[in-house]
Amino acid sequence: MPLIEAKNLSKSYGAIRAVRSVSFTVDRGEVVGFLGPNGAGKSTTMKMLTGHLRADEGASVIAGFDVADQAVQAKQHLGYSPEGAPAYGEMTVREFLRFAADLRGLANPAESVRQTLELCRLNEVAAQTIDTLSKGYRMRVGFAQAVIHDPEVLILDEPTDGLDPNQKFEVRRILKEMAARKAVIVSTHILEEVGELCTRVIVIAKGEVRCDESRDKFLARGSDLNAVFRQLTA
């Protein structure tokens, strides 16, 4: 059974058809790079997958649970970091993670918070309010709340956006550590990330899937990935 299933997802905003019948599945152990120009429908697709947006048509299934009909079960298996890593700015990092742990009903929330702070290297800012953090730390906090319950499914919308090279390296390191046990979707427009992080690539443009193939096949399309990307999304 695939851990993530998108079945003919479609969404329109008024007259604009943002996502048109997008389908794919992701299995355990796969890290899918979700590529596409801005406005291609990446975030909209992710929002439908995670149950934040209701799809006009189609369905999304997380760990065997339909996100519309069995929302709570589906969401228990899901970790999601939205674009820009929103968080309650007035809380400290530790308070925020504790809230996430409690809201998920984790059996041992204090221990989960401790381990997550460790994993995401957030210990030194644990007592700071999130509003006072640098962008790099904020992104890590967003990542931390998504993995605190060790979910089977991880969906990250531009988790490395705006990070410096060291911070990007750090996020990729953590992701790689846990990827084998999970199904992961990472949206990005940084093409270099594909080779370093992903096992598979889905390119989306104008709300449609333009290519869905293994990393190696994608990299073999040409040495200039930017040109490949332009051609696929034209």
Add this chain to the structure above:
Amino acid sequence: MSSSEKSSSPGLKPFMAMVRREFAGYFRTPLAYVFLAVFNAFAVSLAFFVGGLYESGIASLDRFFLYHPWLWAFLAPAAGARLWAEERRQGTIELLLTWPITVWQAALGKFLAAWLFLACALLMTVPVALTVGWLGDPDWGVIIAGYAGSLLCAGACLGIAAIASALTRSQVIAFVTGFLACFVLVLVGYGVFDELLAGLLGSAGVDEVRRFGLWRNLEPFTLGLVDVRPIAYFLSVAFAGLGLSTIIVERR
């Protein structure tokens, strides 16, 4: 963080976490203290200086509760403005809606936390009652009924505020629309407004509309009459507001 540690039946824990966070949220900013101070200052000064509580020479709090619909109409939307508007502004609504809690649970948790906060504001006025008790010999049952009625009235205003907050990402807009809606319910039952309505609806119509005024429903409590109808009225407005705000958030 192993899978075996995951709790299979979280029960009430997520809901209580929601209530705790929201309630504590009020005290994370200076706003809460400003709110409590303003509420107290107005509650006390309206009763004494406008209502003439002291000069009346009567050991009763009806002149104190008389102004509570006005206070709640203003301050319940102020406290309720952040309920959903703040989630939208910060983008955290996207987290909340992808965490394993239903919108209904989240909405109820937020509502109860806000109501609890308003209850704290009300509780801080207890010295007024104690003063009356020191000066005279009031009927404490009537005073307790008055406090219960005022709290219910606050819940009704908060229900309206919740709808306003669910509709926008701006706390200012949420506050203003919430206040205007509550304000109408305060005016219903006041002489000048009634005359205006009589022109439109006729006197029979005005009688019908008057039933929905906040003061009309609070007044029996301040006289020590605890009747089912006003209780049902306040609770219906509160829960209708809660329900409608939930639907608005769900349908976004």
